[in-house]
Amino acid sequence: MTEPGGRSPIGVFDSGxxxxxxxxxxxxxxxxxxxxxxxDTARVPYGTKSREAIVRFxxxxxxxxxxxxxxxxVLACNTMSATALPxxxxxxxxxxxxVIDPGVEEAIRVSVGGRIGVIxxxxxxxxxxxxxxxxxxxxxxxxxxQACPLFVPLVEEGWEESEVAVMTARxxxxxxxxxxxxxxxxGCTHYPLLIPTxxxxxxxxxxxxxxxxxxxxxxxxxxxxxxxxxxxxxxxMRCYLTDIxxxxxxxxxxxxxxxxxxxxxxxxxx
Amino acid sequence: MTEPGGRSPIGVFDSGxxxxxxxxxxxxxxxxxxxxxxxDTARVPYGTKSREAIVRFxxxxxxxxxxxxxxxxVLACNTMSATALPxxxxxxxxxxxxVIDPGVEEAIRVSVGGRIGVIxxxxxxxxxxxxxxxxxxxxxxxxxxQACPLFVPLVEEGWEESEVAVMTARxxxxxxxxxxxxxxxxGCTHYPLLIPTxxxxxxxxxxxxxxxxxxxxxxxxxxxxxxxxxxxxxxxMRCYLTDIxxxxxxxxxxxxxxxxxxxxxxxxxx
Numbered sequence: 001m002t003e004p005g006g007r008s009p010i011g012v013f014d015s016g017x018x019x020x021x022x023x024x025x026x027x028x029x030x031x032x033x034x035x036x037x038x039x040d041t042a043r044v045p046y047g048t049k050s051r052e053a054i055v056r057f058x059x060x061x062x063x064x065x066x067x068x069x070x071x072x073x074v075l076a077c078n079t080m081s082a083t084a085l086p087x088x089x090x091x092x093x094x095x096x097x098x099v100i101d102p103g104v105e106e107a108i109r110v111s112v113g114g115r116i117g118v119i120x121x122x123x124x125x126x127x128x129x130x131x132x133x134x135x136x137x138x139x140x141x142x143x144x145x146q147a148c149p150l151f152v153p154l155v156e157e158g159w160e161e162s163e164v165a166v167m168t169a170r171x172x173x174x175x176x177x178x179x180x181x182x183x184x185x186x187g188c189t190h191y192p193l194l195i196p197t198x199x200x201x202x203x204x205x206x207x208x209x210x211x212x213x214x215x216x217x218x219x220x221x222x223x224x225x226x227x228x229x230x231x232x233x234x235x236x237m238r239c240y241l242t243d244i245x246x247x248x249x250x251x252x253x254x255x256x257x258x259x260x261x262x263x264x265x266x267x268x269x270x
Numbered sequence: 271m272t273e274p275g276g277r278s279p280i281g282v283f284d285s286g287x288x289x290x291x292x293x294x295x296x297x298x299x300x301x302x303x304x305x306x307x308x309x310d311t312a313r314v315p316y317g318t319k320s321r322e323a324i325v326r327f328x329x330x331x332x333x334x335x336x337x338x339x340x341x342x343x344v345l346a347c348n349t350m351s352a353t354a355l356p357x358x359x360x361x362x363x364x365x366x367x368x369v370i371d372p373g374v375e376e377a378i379r380v381s382v383g384g385r386i387g388v389i390x391x392x393x394x395x396x397x398x399x400x401x402x403x404x405x406x407x408x409x410x411x412x413x414x415x416q417a418c419p420l421f422v423p424l425v426e427e428g429w430e431e432s433e434v435a436v437m438t439a440r441x442x443x444x445x446x447x448x449x450x451x452x453x454x455x456x457g458c459t460h461y462p463l464l465i466p467t468x469x470x471x472x473x474x475x476x477x478x479x480x481x482x483x484x485x486x487x488x489x490x491x492x493x494x495x496x497x498x499x500x501x502x503x504x505x506x507m508r509c510y511l512t513d514i515x516x517x518x519x520x521x522x523x524x525x526x527x528x529x530x531x532x533x534x535x536x537x538x539x540x
Contacts, residue, residue, distance in 0.1 A: 042323050043313045053312050053513040153423040164438050243323040246396065
């Protein structure tokens with residue numbers, strides 16, 4: 001296999017389609033880069049599964065993308081970033097960027113009081129990855145976490161701005177809001193679509209941080225530092241999915257903000 | 271492999287843990303039978319995935335159970351029964367019982383007006399399997415269907431009797447109730463846990479049909495007809511799962527009404 005270079009693509013790996021919110025930011029910030037997306041839609045969601053299963057799935061998907069000659073891997077999934085990033089980073093042979101540290105950097109930049117709420121899937125919250133990442137940088141800050149397993153299905157159903165979503169958000173967030181948090185970190189790539197609902201549930205005073213923009217900036221800086229930028233022009237993104245469910249088109253378009261073309265079904269392990 | 275006989279176990283296959291509501295009925299009606307349960311918890315849910323993926327998963331799981339020497343296979347999952355039953359029934363070499371026809375038989379027994387509502391996963395509703403099964407038996411009856419993708423996550427979160435669940439049920443069911451249905455078929459093994467909430471959402475006049483009890487009676491009758499009954503005594507059920515998530519114990523106990531013992535993790539395809 002040829003050594004990856006500047007003209008090689010960036011691999012973006014997610015458990016399903018939520019990672020397309022990160023792709024959206026990458027397409028905006030890095031228009032000259034080639035992107036390859038892998039969504040493990042046959043096994044989605046990861047967030048309710050065991051750490052052991054998530055690590056295995058993450059290794060299988062990463063190997064698939066490595067086989068496509070990527071120069072950098074983005075784990076565009078908080079669940080994988082929280083549970084499998086250290087293992088992958090040490091074995092992949094290309095730089096691996098997760099979505100947790102970028103979100104944490106942004107939270108640290110905007111928080112005025114050092115009281116941070118974090119919401120995500122059960123696996124992400126149980127991993128304590130956000131708490132560790134925040135408290136490594138700011139040991140005196142307080143972190144209040146809440147798993148919100150119903151948010152992903154609500155978004156995938158297209159109910160993200162419904163009364164049901166607002167009531168669900170109020171129920172999940174009441175305990176962390178009661179702790180006087182000043183900043184809320186969206187620890188799941190589906191959650192940016194819930195921002196209007198979260199505003200209705202928790203008011204407008206809270207700062208809400210999502211990691212897509214910050215992750216894309218970290219990728220840009222890293223490519224510059226490693227002199228791995230693509231002079232362009234970029235080819236259209238190739239999208240590999242382990243299943244193409246009937247709901248794919250609608251959900252994908254909402255996450256990406258434009259149609260997904262060049263879709264191919266693949267099996268993992270490949 | 272020895273030919274399966276009366277002392278061989280019954281295999282029960284579900285995409286996850288919902289099929290344990292069917293196991294509950296089987297344990298009640300067939301206390302002398304040995305049961306082997308397979309839950310594909312690494313890839314659950316099936317109901318939002320493509321027909322092609324569901325058929326492949328169903329074949330892989332059924333082969334696994336066949337390898338354990340089962341005498342009869344219960345597809346304790348509406349999504350699989352709706353999409354994969356005909357293929358499996360013709361290739362398995364042992365009788366295959368799904369959950370759809372038993373539910374339909376029961377609906378036909380209790381309906382007073384021949385206007386039937388059916389709720390289930392997207393894959394089950396899209397398959398039109400309930401409509402076909404009802405209209406084959408009663409061509410003049412009317413069937414009104416509604417996919418309810420949020421019901422499974424609500425039950426798995428333990429929110430099945432919450433205000434959020436009631437509001438969700440009202441939203442999903444309003445269109446079918448407006449059609450003047452007299453009977454509502456629960457086309458998903460998770461939904462029996464929602465019956466109190468469905469009653470609050472649609473009132474007490476509707477007849478609500480779930481297929482677990484009727485499926486278990488069909489298995490009993492079939493074993494008697496084929497002279498494949500187990501004289502007993504039964505061994506404890508063996509439970510094979512493709513993933514053992516942290517939430518397993520709580521969810522399994524609620525579905526089964528007693529603790530699940532003898533659990534083993536396996537890989538599919540095996």
